[in-house]
Amino acid sequence: MRGRKTTIIGVLLAFVLxxxxxxxxxxETTTTVAPETTTTAxETTTTAxExxxxxxxxxxxEDADLVIWxxxxxxxxxxxxxxxxxxxxxxxxxxxxxxxIEEIDDRVGERAPLGEGPDIFISANDVLGGLVADGLVEPLxxxxxxxxxxxxxxxxxxxxxxxxxxxxxxxSVALIRNTDLVPEAPATFEELExxxxxxxxxxxxxxxxxxxxxxxxxxxxxxxxxxxxGYVFGTNADGSFNFADIGxxxxxxxxAADAFAAWGASGLLDWDITYDIMLEKFGxxxxxxxxxxxxxxxxxxxxxxxxxxxxxxxxxxxxxxxGVQGIMVSAFSEAKLFATDFILSFLATEEAQQAFFDAxxxxxxxLAVLARVQETDPNLGGFAASAAxxxxxxxxxxxxxVWTPWQDAYQIIVTGAxxxxxxxxxxxxxxxxAIAAG
Amino acid sequence: xxxxxxxTTGFVVKLLFLAGVNAIAxxxxxxxxxxxxVPGIVAVTLMTLLIDYVYLRKRTIPLKYLVPGTIFALIFQxxxxxxxxxxxxTNYSTGNRLTKDQAIENAERKFxxxxxxxxxxLVILGQGDGSGELALYLVDEAGRxxxxxxxxxxxxxxPTDIVTDxxxxxxxxxxxxxxxxxxxxxxxxxxxxxxVQTEEGAIRAVTLSKAAVYTRIYSYDxxxxxxxxxxxxxxxxxxxxxxxxxxxxxxSDVPGWQVYVGFGNYTKVLTSQAIRGPFLRVxxxxxxxxxxxxxxxxxxxxxxxxxLNHQTMKGRRIYRSLLIIPYALPSFMSALIFRGLLNxxxxxxxxxxxxxxxxxxxxxxxxxxxxxxxxxxxxxxxxLISLGALQAIPNELKEAALMDGATARQAFRRVTFPLLMVxxxxxxxxxxxxxxxxxNTIFLLNSGGPPxxxxxxxxxxxxxxxxxxxxLAFEGGRGAxxxxxxxxxxxxFIMVATISALSFRRTRVLxxxx
Numbered sequence: 001m002r003g004r005k006t007t008i009i010g011v012l013l014a015f016v017l018x019x020x021x022x023x024x025x026x027x028e029t030t031t032t033v034a035p036e037t038t039t040t041a042x043e044t045t046t047t048a049x050e051x052x053x054x055x056x057x058x059x060x061x062e063d064a065d066l067v068i069w070x071x072x073x074x075x076x077x078x079x080x081x082x083x084x085x086x087x088x089x090x091x092x093x094x095x096x097x098x099x100x101i102e103e104i105d106d107r108v109g110e111r112a113p114l115g116e117g118p119d120i121f122i123s124a125n126d127v128l129g130g131l132v133a134d135g136l137v138e139p140l141x142x143x144x145x146x147x148x149x150x151x152x153x154x155x156x157x158x159x160x161x162x163x164x165x166x167x168x169x170x171x172s173v174a175l176i177r178n179t180d181l182v183p184e185a186p187a188t189f190e191e192l193e194x195x196x197x198x199x200x201x202x203x204x205x206x207x208x209x210x211x212x213x214x215x216x217x218x219x220x221x222x223x224x225x226x227x228x229x230g231y232v233f234g235t236n237a238d239g240s241f242n243f244a245d246i247g248x249x250x251x252x253x254x255x256a257a258d259a260f261a262a263w264g265a266s267g268l269l270d271w272d273i274t275y276d277i278m279l280e281k282f283g284x285x286x287x288x289x290x291x292x293x294x295x296x297x298x299x300x301x302x303x304x305x306x307x308x309x310x311x312x313x314x315x316x317x318x319x320x321x322x323g324v325q326g327i328m329v330s331a332f333s334e335a336k337l338f339a340t341d342f343i344l345s346f347l348a349t350e351e352a353q354q355a356f357f358d359a360x361x362x363x364x365x366x367l368a369v370l371a372r373v374q375e376t377d378p379n380l381g382g383f384a385a386s387a388a389x390x391x392x393x394x395x396x397x398x399x400x401x402v403w404t405p406w407q408d409a410y411q412i413i414v415t416g417a418x419x420x421x422x423x424x425x426x427x428x429x430x431x432x433x434a435i436a437a438g
Numbered sequence: 439x440x441x442x443x444x445x446t447t448g449f450v451v452k453l454l455f456l457a458g459v460n461a462i463a464x465x466x467x468x469x470x471x472x473x474x475x476v477p478g479i480v481a482v483t484l485m486t487l488l489i490d491y492v493y494l495r496k497r498t499i500p501l502k503y504l505v506p507g508t509i510f511a512l513i514f515q516x517x518x519x520x521x522x523x524x525x526x527x528t529n530y531s532t533g534n535r536l537t538k539d540q541a542i543e544n545a546e547r548k549f550x551x552x553x554x555x556x557x558x559x560l561v562i563l564g565q566g567d568g569s570g571e572l573a574l575y576l577v578d579e580a581g582r583x584x585x586x587x588x589x590x591x592x593x594x595x596x597p598t599d600i601v602t603d604x605x606x607x608x609x610x611x612x613x614x615x616x617x618x619x620x621x622x623x624x625x626x627x628x629x630x631x632x633x634v635q636t637e638e639g640a641i642r643a644v645t646l647s648k649a650a651v652y653t654r655i656y657s658y659d660x661x662x663x664x665x666x667x668x669x670x671x672x673x674x675x676x677x678x679x680x681x682x683x684x685x686x687x688x689x690s691d692v693p694g695w696q697v698y699v700g701f702g703n704y705t706k707v708l709t710s711q712a713i714r715g716p717f718l719r720v721x722x723x724x725x726x727x728x729x730x731x732x733x734x735x736x737x738x739x740x741x742x743x744x745x746l747n748h749q750t751m752k753g754r755r756i757y758r759s760l761l762i763i764p765y766a767l768p769s770f771m772s773a774l775i776f777r778g779l780l781n782x783x784x785x786x787x788x789x790x791x792x793x794x795x796x797x798x799x800x801x802x803x804x805x806x807x808x809x810x811x812x813x814x815x816x817x818x819x820x821x822l823i824s825l826g827a828l829q830a831i832p833n834e835l836k837e838a839a840l841m842d843g844a845t846a847r848q849a850f851r852r853v854t855f856p857l858l859m860v861x862x863x864x865x866x867x868x869x870x871x872x873x874x875x876x877x878n879t880i881f882l883l884n885s886g887g888p889p890x891x892x893x894x895x896x897x898x899x900x901x902x903x904x905x906x907x908x909x910l911a912f913e914g915g916r917g918a919x920x921x922x923x924x925x926x927x928x929x930x931f932i933m934v935a936t937i938s939a940l941s942f943r944r945t946r947v948l949x950x951x952x
Contacts, residue, residue, distance in 0.1 A: 133533035135544040135693030160691030272783040341645035397916040408889030434914040
């Protein structure tokens with residue numbers, strides 16, 4: 001009996017060692033494979049549901065001196081420069097692909113405090129306030145390269161006087177005009193409205209203006225709102241935001257509310273237009289105008305169009321929100337010097353910034369690249385012209401309290417479900433309450 | 439006593455299973471030990487030993503069945519509930535994720551570049567063979583070489599102090615040698631805190647080859663537990679895990695930390711006007727939604743089951759298979775498809791029927807749409823369980839009733855249905871509990887919309903408690919508030935548990951029938 005027990009324990013031990021031994025190798029391969037398989041899953045949810053509630057997946061930091069987290073589009077670019085940097089310095093660099101760019105900050109928030117996060121990651125300016133408040137991102141002194149970059153892009157990544165990211169892309173919405181339906185650019189938004197509604201009335205177009213509503217409304221409607229002088233947060237004397245002064249309840253905001261109600265009633269704005277419908281209707285030529293960003297252009301290949309700034313609304317300049325994407329250093333990185341060195345000496349160059357543009361054509365933040373693009377690509381030139389008088393999306397964490405009330409108010413106004421002014425005033429109250437409850 | 443042959447197939451399978459369990463333990467323990475997570479180490483060790491003991495012994499037969507289920511229940515049910523309970527007593531939220539030490543360390547790492555100050559070319563040095571005290575070899579914009587150390591400050595070097603290698607790079611300076619890239623990699627943490635004090639400010643390494651002059655923005659004073667802004671002189675005190683100014687406004691560029699807040703989150707739910715405003719309305723609809731979902735799906739499922747259980751019906755198998763389709767499709771896809779179908783201007787339903795019904799933006803129609811979707815998603819389940827239960831009821835009972843002169847309807851109402859309920863009632867209760875928290879249907883179809891006008895806090899006409907909580911905790915205030923969300927989740931848990939417990943008690947009456 002004793003002999004048998006020893007055999008069992010021996011066999012068990014052998015198995016344990018065997019499986020535990022294999023375990024390490026398997027873990028290695030899964031880290032590289034896993035992101036790819038989940039990409040498709042995450043992408044379907046992203047396109048399907050506008051707001052993503054994606055399943056949390058476990059991402060483990062790869063074993064290297066310098067680890068970079070980027071999305072699928074930018075992983076190859078980082079890969080190329082990272083290999084060069086690794087070879088120059090004799091260190092190891094790993095680039096890990098994280099499914100969606102808008103989720104990278106969440107993943108960093110989960111993994112970085114456990115020491116499983118990256119040294120470098122990419123994110124956007126609208127979540128910067130949250131990243132700073134969570135202590136996830138390290139200040140990045142851009143003084144040495146600031147002259148090469150658009151000031152607006154650097155400002156968008158500046159929080160409390162310090163810069164936190166190297167920008168590589170600036171984007172905003174612009175007016176896209178179907179040149180077959182509307183050969184001449186309208187000089188004012190009122191003219192645009194007349195032309196668009198006329199085309200629908202005569203049956204030449206199906207919808208007057210393709211602009212997505214729903215959760216995308218606050219962002220895409222912003223130029224029409226800002227034209228009235230509308231803002232999100234008022235500013236104090238020292239330049240900081242005044243969270244008690246919400247722009248919706250201001251004189252300008254209420255004037256905008258009336259205009260939105262009129263546009264909803266005339267059918268110019270339609271709450272039923274989703275992102276997919278917007279793409280479809282402008283893409284098949286049944287809408288004379290669209291308000292959207294450069295990411296939608298691949299769907300418009302079948303029609304002749306131009307990209308231009310949105311014309312003035314009731315005499316006021318239509319200023320879109322600008323969103324900036326950038327490269328950040330994790331506050332939990334143990335290789336901050338390598339990370340900063342790599343960013344400032346390898347990624348701030350014209351060559352790297354051009355590569356970022358080539359991989360995903362969005363407005364470059366690097367001035368030399370921007371100048372070249374404006375000459376050669378009229379579409380992106382149009383977006384750049386629109387972004388030139390844009391307003392950065394406020395990067396403060398308090399912005400989280402704004403989107404839902406704002407969207408709800410637009411829904412009430414555009415669908416005509418209630419009084420427009422009351423809807424905006426109520427939204428302002430909801431925001432003040434939410435921020436105060438913090 | 440002869441023991442059985444040692445290596446039967448069953449024994450090998452068992453051995454492999456146990457080896458797998460042990461391997462997982464062996465694989466996970468080093469990580470836990472590294473992070474000194476004591477509860478994890480204890481739990482994994484105990485569970486693994488328990489499993490080994492139970493399965494290697496012959497006598498522990500009942501335990502062999504109980505242990506896996508108990509362990510899974512612990513891991514997937516009890517631990518999350520306890521953890522949620524724990525979080526609900528903290529201020530864990532955006533801006534309050536770190537520990538206090540981490541937050542202070544982060545605040546003290548904020549440096550601002552002194553405008554117009556010198557920028558230096560840099561070589562990083564170490565004393566002796568490079569492992570000793572760190573030093574910076576700096577060349578200013580005028581080309582003058584300096585040696586900077588933490589203690590000695592900045593000292594101008596004579597050209598004779600500098601030894602260059604064949605490539606013209608600085609190799610050593612006055613007893614210090616240039617660090618290799620490996621040494622640099624290992625000592626980055628020290629380098630980050632190395633400051634060479636000068637009159638302009640502190641010289642710090644920016645990259646591997648550049649240095650610049652900075653001033654530290656915030657300094658923490660442990661004695662008074664305050665944070666001071668060195669530029670403005672303003673002093674910030676601690677309040678609920680954040681640094682706040684004299685007006686009580688929290689610093690936005692300095693992280694906060696997690697603290698225990700007692701019943702703070704619970705009192706917030708119960709007393710905040712913003713939350714209480716739409717709460718009752720949401721609760722009533724939540725109850726109605728769950729109840730109507732159960733009733734409608736059960737009615738349709740049972741009706742179809744009765745029809746398809748009828749002996750004279752032809753093609754029953756085909757119908758039965760077809761009816762499972764909605765159940766076989768992923769529910770989140772169905773929800774998104776319905777969202778498209780019900781679109782007022784562009785949806786297929788209105789286009790085909792020639793209607794202009796505002797399915798999703800009208801408060802009542804939106805409620806109807808949600809129930810319609812849930813009916814589509816839920817009836818196959820009810821159909822399946824009803825069919826199974828019906829087939830388990832002996833046909834003789836029904837025949838006897840019919841013989842006694844009952845009509846078919848009476849036989850169903852008085853005989854079949856009560857017997858059916860014995861089996862089905864507990865499943866109806868669990869279906870109620872499930873639908874009470876059916877976030878997917880609500881959120882994916884219409885995100886809880888349309889919005890309630892004039893609500894004190896954003897809420898929609900089809901919002902149920904869990905989707906309302908989601909808005910409150912993740913789309914309100916300054917980002918995500920996990921503490922508040924957990925408090926509401928615990929309250930919903932108590933509500934659902936109470937309702938379920940009461941209902942289960944009532945179903946015991948039914949059981950006495952059989």
